[in-house]
Amino acid sequence: MRLNGEISSGEEEEEEKQTGTTTFSSQKVVVGYALTSKKKKSFLQPSFTGLAQNRGINFVAIDLNKPLPEQGPFDIILHKLSGEVWREIIEDYREKHPEVTVLDPPDAIQHLHNRQSMLQDVLDLNLSDCHGKVGVPRQLVITKEKDPSSIPYEVTKAGMKLPLVAKPLVVDGTAKSHELFLAYDEFSLSAVEPPLVLQEFVNHGGLLFKIYIVGETIKVVRRFSLPNISKRELSKVAGVFRFPRVSCAAASADDADLDPNIAEHPPRPLLERLARELRHRLGLHLFNIDMIREYGTKDVFYVIDINYFPGYGKMPGYEHVFTDFLLSLVESKCSNKKLAA
Numbered sequence: 001m002r003l004n005g006e007i008s009s010g011e012e013e014e015e016e017k018q019t020g021t022t023t024f025s026s027q028k029v030v031v032g033y034a035l036t037s038k039k040k041k042s043f044l045q046p047s048f049t050g051l052a053q054n055r056g057i058n059f060v061a062i063d064l065n066k067p068l069p070e071q072g073p074f075d076i077i078l079h080k081l082s083g084e085v086w087r088e089i090i091e092d093y094r095e096k097h098p099e100v101t102v103l104d105p106p107d108a109i110q111h112l113h114n115r116q117s118m119l120q121d122v123l124d125l126n127l128s129d130c131h132g133k134v135g136v137p138r139q140l141v142i143t144k145e146k147d148p149s150s151i152p153y154e155v156t157k158a159g160m161k162l163p164l165v166a167k168p169l170v171v172d173g174t175a176k177s178h179e180l181f182l183a184y185d186e187f188s189l190s191a192v193e194p195p196l197v198l199q200e201f202v203n204h205g206g207l208l209f210k211i212y213i214v215g216e217t218i219k220v221v222r223r224f225s226l227p228n229i230s231k232r233e234l235s236k237v238a239g240v241f242r243f244p245r246v247s248c249a250a251a252s253a254d255d256a257d258l259d260p261n262i263a264e265h266p267p268r269p270l271l272e273r274l275a276r277e278l279r280h281r282l283g284l285h286l287f288n289i290d291m292i293r294e295y296g297t298k299d300v301f302y303v304i305d306i307n308y309f310p311g312y313g314k315m316p317g318y319e320h321v322f323t324d325f326l327l328s329l330v331e332s333k334c335s336n337k338k339l340a341a
């Protein structure tokens, strides 16, 4: 925390000691950011930067053409950029500047760049008795080296139930990594290019829950999704079909009049446990979870996708949530320093 570039005055510290509070009036928190221009536009909206500034937070763009250690000083760094070069820069900076909170560590983010590893922690969690059950649809990885003509055999051998969703294994921020296919039979899958994850399609009444996590805060929104596929339809249709980004922001279902058996939010204690565990296991503060409720059940859920630093601009009230979160990070760092002293 920077007090107009200096350390906190003795007077203020004395007051903090007496009242047990931290005063932010003259303090400035500097948040450096390295984001794509699309992300910058959707995240750093004036409604957010204005509020943050009023509460002492200044956002500073990191110049990618200049060495990072020559910039700042920063209290916090927010980043979402792809590529090995950036990963090394930020990793090196973290080592040399442990006093700066880097959200989040590149290795932890990398874990979400692969659709198999991203769901591993949900599997390990084994959340089966916490106001509901959370699992992962059965899935099979098809590596790049695999001969596509062997896919039907692999699918049958693994006992996978049709239909299947075919997803690119790697999620690297490109449009291609979001090109998904629905396969009604295993033979047509030879036409899809590996590396892939084949995931069993779970009927969920055409509704998906997006669970946004910002530190300890959880916000749930509803989005439309793929409709149920009946046994009858499955027996009549063959082939593999590319489908568009069905659950994008334009597919918000928050205001729709829906069957409560489908649309009721997952139980809060379940979400709290899931979010807490994933935050710790993944080592991340900023992510969202795509979750579906198995059609015909009340409390059987599946996590199908986890995204790092998603489109928070679409999360209701994100301006306040993020401002509080950034200040709480600095505050807890200050308290830790005082304790250590």
Ligand SMILES: O=P(O)(O)O[C@@H]1[C@@H](OP(=O)(O)O)[C@H](OP(=O)(O)O)[C@H](O)[C@H](OP(=O)(O)O)[C@H]1OP(=O)(O)O
Residues within 6 Å of the ligand: 036, 038, 039, 042, 080, 171, 172, 173, 174, 210, 245, 247, 248, 249, 288, 290, 305, 307, 308, 309, 310, 311, 312, 314
């Ligand atoms: O484009 P946005 O704002 O909708 O955000 C995308 C996310 O949409 P969501 O907030 O979940 O609706 C999107 O989530 P989905 O994968 O669509 O569930 C991704 O997180 C995407 O990042 P990337 O392309 O995987 O690196 C996110 O893209 P970036 O904003 O990070 O480029």
Ligand SMILES: Nc1ncnc2c1ncn2[C@@H]1O[C@H](COP(=O)(O)OP(=O)(O)O)[C@@H](O)[C@H]1O
Residues within 6 Å of the ligand: 137, 165, 167, 171, 177, 178, 179, 180, 199, 200, 201, 202, 203, 204, 208, 224, 225, 226, 246, 247, 290, 304, 305
């Ligand atoms: N196993 C599944 N069962 C049912 N629908 C799914 C499944 N996996 C994905 N979908 C549908 O496809 C959409 C995109 O899949 P997702 O894994 O979230 O990829 P992306 O990273 O591109 O968002 C989801 O929002 C959901 O509508």
Ligand SMILES: [Mg+2]
Residues within 6 Å of the ligand: 290, 305
């Ligand atoms: Mg998704």
Ligand SMILES: [Mg+2]
Residues within 6 Å of the ligand: 171, 305, 306, 307
């Ligand atoms: Mg995703």
